[in-house]
Amino acid sequence: MKTPVQVGLQIACALALNFAAPLRAQSVAEEGLKVVRLNELSSTSLNPLGRTALALNRDGWKHAETANFIYHFFDLGAARQVASEAEFYFRVIARDLGKEGQAVERKAQIFILPTAEWDEFKHGAHLDPWTGGAHLANELFLTRDGERFQGATLGHEVAHLVVERFFGGGIPLWLNEGYAEYISGVLYAAYYRARGYASKPRYAEIKAEEFIPIEKLVAFTGYPPTEREAVAFYVESRKLVTFLQQRGKEAFRAFFEAMAKGSYFESAVDGAYGGRFSSRGDLEDQFRAEAFKTP
Numbered sequence: 281m282k283t284p285v286q287v288g289l290q291i292a293c294a295l296a297l298n299f300a301a302p303l304r305a306q307s308v309a310e311e312g313l314k315v316v317r318l319n320e321l322s323s324t325s326l327n328p329l330g331r332t333a334l335a336l337n338r339d340g341w342k343h344a345e346t347a348n349f350i351y352h353f354f355d356l357g358a359a360r361q362v363a364s365e366a367e368f369y370f371r372v373i374a375r376d377l378g379k380e381g382q383a384v385e386r387k388a389q390i391f392i393l394p395t396a397e398w399d400e401f402k403h404g405a406h407l408d409p410w411t412g413g414a415h416l417a418n419e420l421f422l423t424r425d426g427e428r429f430q431g432a433t434l435g436h437e438v439a440h441l442v443v444e445r446f447f448g449g450g451i452p453l454w455l456n457e458g459y460a461e462y463i464s465g466v467l468y469a470a471y472y473r474a475r476g477y478a479s480k481p482r483y484a485e486i487k488a489e490e491f492i493p494i495e496k497l498v499a500f501t502g503y504p505p506t507e508r509e510a511v512a513f514y515v516e517s518r519k520l521v522t523f524l525q526q527r528g529k530e531a532f533r534a535f536f537e538a539m540a541k542g543s544y545f546e547s548a549v550d551g552a553y554g555g556r557f558s559s560r561g562d563l564e565d566q567f568r569a570e571a572f573k574t575p
């Protein structure tokens with residue numbers, strides 16, 4: 281797996297690790313999805329990739345909005361499913377990160393492409409062939425696998441959108457991916473539990489020999505070159521987020537805020553967690569001791 285893509289700006293992760301149970305619900309609540317014409321949307325300001333997507337099949341696109349998102353789609357059923365999950369994730373993530381009730385005026389844009397248009401889009405944007413979703417600034421591009429979206433992919437990508445909207449684009453890679461993995465696993469399970477399905481997060485594991493020292497993990501600015509290393513990077517990033525979350529929700533919010541503003545890892549940890557860790561070595565020892573025990 282290579283680093284996904286250029287096009288002037290780097291597209292944030294197209295690799296949403298996907299180990300959740302297959303999705304069985306076919307019909308979900310609509311979340312007040314309002315179908316409108318393109319020129320009736322509250323914002324038609326798009327990035328180049330968004331404009332490219334809409335140009336692929338001008339007559340096929342439909343458009344709609346909910347409270348926090350704008351959707352471009354071909355199939356209304358797909359849009360409803362995405363809208364339902366997106367709004368649910370938006371609310372819970374905003375609460376989780378201490379941003380509940382804070383208005384964000386400009387809505388994020390979600391493009392849901394059928395297979396043929398997705399293949400064309402993917403090729404044009406130089407995305408890797410395995411890519412099933414991509415996120416750039418406030419635009420999210422998704423395709424559908426048959427009748428459903430795969431596992432926690434949607435939640436993972438929506439997490440990036442929500443984080444971007446509340447915190448801007450300065451979140452370090454490990455924290456952005458680790459948080460998206462953490463919260464999407466939790467939320468995917470919660471979403472389906474709330475609708476009567478037995479579901480709990482299922483996560484990938486890493487082996488002791490694949491452990492990445494924290495100093496190296498937090499310094500990544502691009503995705504690791506091999507699939508094996510990329511998986512270890514995602515899994516360990518998620519574990520470090522979980523580890524920090526478990527040491528205080530308020531502390532984690534303060535830590536996240538500091539990281540978004542450009543703090544170094546050490547000073548963000550010191551500021552948010554006080555004397556909880558005597559040194560980075562101490563933090564690393566505690567984290568490592570848990571990393572191979574907990575999911």
Ligand SMILES: [Zn+2]
Pocket residue numbers: 292293294295296436437440456457460
């Ligand atoms: Zn991601």
